[in-house]
Amino acid sequence: MAVLTLDALLRSLKKGARNPEPVYLLHGDEDVLKDEAIRALVDTAVGSSRDFNLDVRFAPDLTPESFHALVNTPPMLAERRAVVLRGVEQLGKRKTKLRDEVVRYLASPNPTTLLVLVVAAGEEPDAEIVQASTSVALEPLSAERVPRWIQHRATTLGITLATDAGELLLKAVGNDLSTLSRELEKLASLAVGTSRPVTAEDVTSLVGVRRGETVFDLVEAALGRQVARAAQLVEPVLEQAGMSGVKIISLLGTHLVGTALARSERDRGTPVARLPDSLYRHMQSVRPYGMRSYKEEAARWTAWSGVWTGRELGRALRAALAADNALKTATVSDDRGIVTQLVLGFAVTKREAA
Numbered sequence: 001m002a003v004l005t006l007d008a009l010l011r012s013l014k015k016g017a018r019n020p021e022p023v024y025l026l027h028g029d030e031d032v033l034k035d036e037a038i039r040a041l042v043d044t045a046v047g048s049s050r051d052f053n054l055d056v057r058f059a060p061d062l063t064p065e066s067f068h069a070l071v072n073t074p075p076m077l078a079e080r081r082a083v084v085l086r087g088v089e090q091l092g093k094r095k096t097k098l099r100d101e102v103v104r105y106l107a108s109p110n111p112t113t114l115l116v117l118v119v120a121a122g123e124e125p126d127a128e129i130v131q132a133s134t135s136v137a138l139e140p141l142s143a144e145r146v147p148r149w150i151q152h153r154a155t156t157l158g159i160t161l162a163t164d165a166g167e168l169l170l171k172a173v174g175n176d177l178s179t180l181s182r183e184l185e186k187l188a189s190l191a192v193g194t195s196r197p198v199t200a201e202d203v204t205s206l207v208g209v210r211r212g213e214t215v216f217d218l219v220e221a222a223l224g225r226q227v228a229r230a231a232q233l234v235e236p237v238l239e240q241a242g243m244s245g246v247k248i249i250s251l252l253g254t255h256l257v258g259t260a261l262a263r264s265e266r267d268r269g270t271p272v273a274r275l276p277d278s279l280y281r282h283m284q285s286v287r288p289y290g291m292r293s294y295k296e297e298a299a300r301w302t303a304w305s306g307v308w309t310g311r312e313l314g315r316a317l318r319a320a321l322a323a324d325n326a327l328k329t330a331t332v333s334d335d336r337g338i339v340t341q342l343v344l345g346f347a348v349t350k351r352e353a354a
Contacts, residue, residue, distance in 0.1 A: 003130075003135045003136070003137050004134065004135065004136045004137070005136070005137060006033050006036065006037055006136065006138055009024075009037055009040070009041075009136050010040055013040055013041070013044045020041055020044050020045055020114055021133075021134040022109035022110070022111060022113065022114065022115065023106055023109050023114075023115045023116075023117065023132070023133040023134060024037075024041060024114075024115070024116050024117065024133060024134045024135075024136055025088070025117045025119065025125060025129055025130060025133040025134065025135045025136065026038070026116065026117065026118045026119065026136050026138060027118075027119035027123070027124075027125040027130075027135070027136070027137060027138070028119075028121070028136075028137045028138035028139045029121045029122060029138075029139055029140060030121070030138045030139055030140045030141070030177060031120075031121050031138075031178065032177035032178050032181055033138040033139075033141075033177070034118060034138045037116075037136055037138060038084055038116055038118070041082070041114060041116055042054060042082045042084070042114070042116075045080045045081075045082045045114040046075075046078060046080060046081060046082050046114075047078075049075075049076070049077065049078040050082070052076040052077065052078070053075050053076055053078050053080070053081035053082060054081070054082045054083075054084070055070060055081075055082070055083045055084070056083075056084040056086070057070065057083070057084070057085055057086070058085075058086050058087045059085050059086065059087040059088050059090055059091055059098070060087055060090050060091075062085075062098055063098065064097050064098050064100070064101035067098060067101055067102065067105070068101060068105070070083055071083055071105060071109070071110055071113050071115055072110050072113070073113075074112065075112055075113075079112065080112050080113065080114055081112065081113055081114070082113070082114040082115075082116065083113060083114070083115050083116070084116045084118065085115065085116065085117050085118065086118045086120075087118070087120065088102075088117040088118060088119050088125075088126070088129070089119045089120050089123035089124070089125070089126075091126065091129075092126035092129070099126075102117075102129070103128055103129065103132065106129065106132035106133060107132065117129065117133065140175070140177075140289065141175070141177070142287070142294070143175060143291045143292055143293050143294050143297070144293050144294060144295070146170065146175050146177075146180075147166060147167075147170060147293075149177065149180075150166045150169065150170060150180060150184070151166060153180070153181060153184050154166075154184055154187075154188075154198070157184055157185060157187075157188040158188060158191075159184075159187060159188045159191045159197075159198050160196075160197040160198065161184075161187075161197065161198050162197045162198060162199050162200065164199070164200040164211075165197070165198050165199050165200045165202060165203050167200075168200045168203045168204070168209065168211055168214070169183060169184075169203050169207065170292065171209075171214040171215075171216045171217070171292075172203065172207050172209035172214050172215075172240070173207070174215075174290055175289070175290055175291070175292075179242070183203075183206065183207060186206055187202060187203070187206060190202065190206065207240075207241070208239075208240055208241060209240055210236075213233060213236045213237065214237070215237050215240075215243065215247070215248060215251060216251075216292065217233060217237075218230055218233040218234065218237050218248065218343075219251055219252055219255050220300070221233060221343075222252060222343045222346055223252075223255050223256070223259055223300070223304045223346075224303075224304060224307065225307050225308070225346055225347065225348055227343055227344050227346050227347040230343040230344075230346070231340050231343055231344055234248075234336055234339050234340045234343065235336055238335055238336055238339070244327075244335060245323075245327045245333065245335030245336075245338055245339045246324065246327050246328065248339050249320055249323050249324045249327065249339065249342065250290075250324070251290060252320055252342070252343075253317065253320045253321070253324070254288060254290065254291070255297075255300075255301070255304075256313060256316050256317050256320060257317070258279065258283075258288075258297065258301040259301045259304045259305050259308060259313060260305075260308075260310065260313040260314070260317065261279065261282060261301070262275055262279055262301040262302050262304070262305035263305040263308055263309070263310050263313055264310065265278055265279075265305075266305055266306075267310060272302065272306075275298075275301075275302040275305070276295070276298040276299050276302050277298075279297075279298035279301055279302065280294050280295055280298040283297065283298065307348070316345070316346055319342055319345050320342060323338050323339065323341070323342045326338055
């Protein structure tokens with residue numbers, strides 16, 4: 001059976017109304033999307049009877065006997081019940097009797113039980129279980145899809161998110177869905193009892209990030225060689241929750257590499273008008289993490305490559321690596337000083353300008 005994506009799963013549930021497959025295996029590196037898939041499956045199977053007909057367990061805590069009883073318990077005042085089993089990756093590692101019992105069950109599952117098997121992020125699913133179930137791969141969303149996911153999640157939480165609020169939240173937090181989900185839940189709790197949309201000012205108040213002072217604003221100033229502005233942003237960016245010098249330098253390094261790629265294409269004679277499409281294809285194949293819209297980043301790299309030479313970018317990358325090492329090895333780290341020194345080094349000297 002072909003491996004489904006989340007979109008394909010949701011479409012199949014809509015088409016099948018209240019008749020999902022008996023067993024689903026959720027795997028991949030995006031745990032937030034696994035939770036969305038679980039909610040959709042459980043809602044479809046048991047709906048409002050979840051209080052009586054839903055069990056969530058951790059696989060290593062079960063015995064073959066308790067698993068057998070769990071999946072064969074009749075539903076209470078409903079057509080189906082649901083069982084969510086997390087930590088399934090640990091079954092295959094130990095080749096236990098429990099795994100053998102699970103595999104036997106998959107050959108002839110109980111038609112009144114929906115069984116959802118969940119594999120932790122970073123773990124490979126058991127090939128035999130994949131073959132015997134409906135497999136759903138939940139991988140990180142592409143950068144282009146994250147803004148739409150933010151709006152979708154906000155709607156699910158019962159709030160309306162103004163466009164500029166979503167943009168600021170994304171610039172402040174990045175593409176990590178778990179962090180975005182937590183911040184959206186906080187915004188939803190603040191919006192209880194109000195009907196107005198959540199604004200950028202609400203995001204600033206909650207997350208502590210003002211417009212124009214996100215880590216991406218710092219990156220744009222640094223790569224655009226507006227070093228005074230970049231240096232001014234170092235302190236307010238470092239004061240933000242969860243931010244560190246290592247994170248800033250990692251993001252700077254990613255964009256330096258992208259800009260160096262654009263500069264290399266220029267130097268090989270690629271027409272500037274074709275650069276964004278070429279860079280976008282590179283990103284689609286590599287899928288770098290933590291980026292905003294790939295098309296928008298490709299346009300930025302193209303623009304920045306016009307104010308750097310290949311040699312300058314090489315020096316900047318070496319300086320970023322040295323700064324990263326300094327932050328990771330120093331006994332007393334001065335994040336602000338090291339990052340500020342790095343971005344000031346991106347300045348155009350008189351000789352370079354000439």
